[in-house]
Amino acid sequence: MKEIVVSCLSAAIERARAKGLLGSGAAAIGVEAPKDSAHGDIASNVALTMARAEGKAPRAIAAAIKDALELPPEIAEVSVAGPGFINFRMSPAYWHGEIRRAIREGPEYFRPRKWELGPGAGDKVQVEFLSANPTGPLTLGHGRNALLGDTVARLFEAAGFAVTREYYLNDGGRQMKLLAESVRVRYLRELGIDAELPEDGYQGDYILDIAKELRARLGDRLHETEDREFFRAAAVKTISADINRTCERLGIRFDVYTNELDLMNAGRVDRVLDGLRARDLLAERDGAIWLRGAPLGLPKDEVLVRSGPEREPTYRTADIAYHVEKLERGFDLIVDVFGADHIAEHQEVLAAVKALGHDAAPIRAIIYQFVTLTRAGEKIKMSTRKATYVTLDELIDEVGADVVRFFFVFRKSDSQLDFDLELAKKQAPENPVFYVQYAHARLASIFREAVKADLAVSGDAAEPDLALLSAEELELAKRAVAMPAVMTGAAEALEPHRIAFYLLELAGEFHRYYNKPANRIIGPDRELSRTRLYLAGLLRTAIAAGLGILGVSAPERM
RNA sequence: GCGCCCGUAGCUCAACUGGACAGAGCAUCAGACUUCGGAUCUGAGGGUUGGGGGUUCGAAUCCCUCCGGGCGCGCCA
Numbered sequence A: 001m002k003e004i005v006v007s008c009l010s011a012a013i014e015r016a017r018a019k020g021l022l023g024s025g026a027a028a029i030g031v032e033a034p035k036d037s038a039h040g041d042i043a044s045n046v047a048l049t050m051a052r053a054e055g056k057a058p059r060a061i062a063a064a065i066k067d068a069l070e071l072p073p074e075i076a077e078v079s080v081a082g083p084g085f086i087n088f089r090m091s092p093a094y095w096h097g098e099i100r101r102a103i104r105e106g107p108e109y110f111r112p113r114k115w116e117l118g119p120g121a122g123d124k125v126q127v128e129f130l131s132a133n134p135t136g137p138l139t140l141g142h143g144r145n146a147l148l149g150d151t152v153a154r155l156f157e158a159a160g161f162a163v164t165r166e167y168y169l170n171d172g173g174r175q176m177k178l179l180a181e182s183v184r185v186r187y188l189r190e191l192g193i194d195a196e197l198p199e200d201g202y203q204g205d206y207i208l209d210i211a212k213e214l215r216a217r218l219g220d221r222l223h224e225t226e227d228r229e230f231f232r233a234a235a236v237k238t239i240s241a242d243i244n245r246t247c248e249r250l251g252i253r254f255d256v257y258t259n260e261l262d263l264m265n266a267g268r269v270d271r272v273l274d275g276l277r278a279r280d281l282l283a284e285r286d287g288a289i290w291l292r293g294a295p296l297g298l299p300k301d302e303v304l305v306r307s308g309p310e311r312e313p314t315y316r317t318a319d320i321a322y323h324v325e326k327l328e329r330g331f332d333l334i335v336d337v338f339g340a341d342h343i344a345e346h347q348e349v350l351a352a353v354k355a356l357g358h359d360a361a362p363i364r365a366i367i368y369q370f371v372t373l374t375r376a377g378e379k380i381k382m383s384t385r386k387a388t389y390v391t392l393d394e395l396i397d398e399v400g401a402d403v404v405r406f407f408f409v410f411r412k413s414d415s416q417l418d419f420d421l422e423l424a425k426k427q428a429p430e431n432p433v434f435y436v437q438y439a440h441a442r443l444a445s446i447f448r449e450a451v452k453a454d455l456a457v458s459g460d461a462a463e464p465d466l467a468l469l470s471a472e473e474l475e476l477a478k479r480a481v482a483m484p485a486v487m488t489g490a491a492e493a494l495e496p497h498r499i500a501f502y503l504l505e506l507a508g509e510f511h512r513y514y515n516k517p518a519n520r521i522i523g524p525d526r527e528l529s530r531t532r533l534y535l536a537g538l539l540r541t542a543i544a545a546g547l548g549i550l551g552v553s554a555p556e557r558m
Numbered sequence B: 001g002c003g004c005c006c007g008u009a010g011c012u013c014a015a016c017u018g019g020a021c022a023g024a025g026c027a028u029c030a031g032a033c034u035u036c037g038g039a040u041c042u043g044a045g046g047g048u049u050g051g052g053g054g055u056u057c058g059a060a061u062c063c064c065u066c067c068g069g070g071c072g073c074g075c076c077a
Helices: A002-018 A046-054 A058-068 A092-110 A140-159 A174-190 A205-218 A229-249 A260-265 A268-278 A315-328 A340-355 A392-399 A401-408 A421-425 A432-452 A471-481 A483-493 A497-514 A526-550
Strands: A042-044 A075-081 A085-090 A124-128 A162-169 A256-259 A282-285 A288-291 A302-305 A333-339 A363-368 A371-375 A378-380 A417-420
Touching (some): A002 A042, A002 A058, A002 A075, A046 A058, A058 A085, A075 A092, A092 A471, A092 A483, A092 A526, A124 A140, A140 A162, A140 A363, A140 A392, A140 A401, A140 A483, A140 A526, A205 A229, A229 A392, A256 A260, A260 A268, A260 A315, A268 A282, A268 A340, A302 A315, A315 A363, A333 A340, A401 A417, A401 A421, A471 A483, A471 A497, A471 A526
Parallel strands (some): A124 A162, A371 A417
Antiparallel strands (some): A075 A085, A282 A288, A288 A302, A371 A378
16 A cells, blocks of 8 residues: 555656656655545655755645546546645555455564665574573563564564574673572571571572472582582572473574673674774773773773672673674674663773674664562562562463563553553453454354354355455454554554554454444355455454554453 | 653543544443344543753654653673
């Protein structure tokens, strides 16, 4: 539709210019679906954007373009409206063609359109997300990260890109040492040996469980060891397994895990430091090595290598090396998903990567604000240190994976997300997940009835007469057929919430349609029934496809 | 104090990247089942888009400035 209208418009503008009705200024032809469908199926604001350069009233330009238009059969009607919009209405035949195509192609039809997406000719997309340190169970914040990342990955995958889901593991840092020490202390205490937990040590019950497991397996064999590595490895193994189990409950899997320690061992961190030094971007001070902020436009210097005999690189240094490595792997699009508390660090990493001579253009970020939990109207305070947080696992236990998946992408990522437990548990229309799923179950039920009425749509049956569709039914079909555009927009903007909102609208429009007695799908008029079943089939496939992208089930019965 | 994000109906949030009259759900009030699933639907009220300036054909959206909230400003990640 877009292509047809744009080419039609650009040809008209050329003709108008040839006749001297318009000047030769550049015209960016934008088209969009109007908010109000009374304005037509698609509208263009070219005349408005040309007004300044042309020095003419927008409506006059619009009229000139309209007069020069040569309409293809797909376009039924053109009008100039409002301040100077050119509105197009597509012919019923065009829409009937789209509907048939959607039915023919099935779920494939409803995917994002690859050729309209950013990476261009390129094919390789990487989404790095979650990347939680294995120091404890996943929390709600992690949930938002995981589902934003996974849903965006699903979008690009559905569009036909080669998508790598990647988890970056910070296993070289201080937190890991702290974790190891916390486990060791608990282990010693299990043996009756007095030991002091480090000041910022981890206190959760899961630490105790790991210690108990070690004691059960190895007795007191570790009580005199100075090597913390054993405790670290045991803790990381157990906690990582827990994290993976939680992810699997949500239908999330990773293709690649990258370790900070591996990057260091491969000399990548040293190479970053060498490169920065060669560009005079390092400074030595207080026994540490700093990244100079001023030449990079950063507010201050940042430590890259800590002081002390071990000369340990910081998290930031490893992250720079990691991003260089990602770029060198040749991805056409790299999506980083992280919380708002990491913004500054991300900017530092990007600045350093660019300074090292890399093109950082493929890197895009999804930055999300924090998650709060509400139960019965009360905000629940959450602290990771103490055992007062709600884990993602507990949340899944309570409301189910479908609701968790849907709710975490039901907000724009840069607004805070309030997870309302009360609402999430409700099996009622105000719960958007059930509302959408119910629409699907209802449609499935209609098909069960159709079989009883011997109206089942079979492959060899003649196509129904789409001219029998009422205006309301055609609008409903148009809404369903608009899904690929929504999907494409969601992928382009890295905004999965658009899909959730769109599905809610589509389901609502169907529920409203369904409730009118005059719209009974299975009725005495078999021809009409067959046409309406065709529409129902379109909606059912569309809703299932949309929920599929979100990773939410589309139940046949509820 | 400085940097980033946010502020939209009583509440939770949309608004297709600057477009046409700012839309949904919840809550409130009033209604609809001899009907393919009432886990649904119909109707009503509810707004100076935090305040004030500016940019232009046109602003919730961009700029400036106040006010309010969140996050960051560590040799943690």
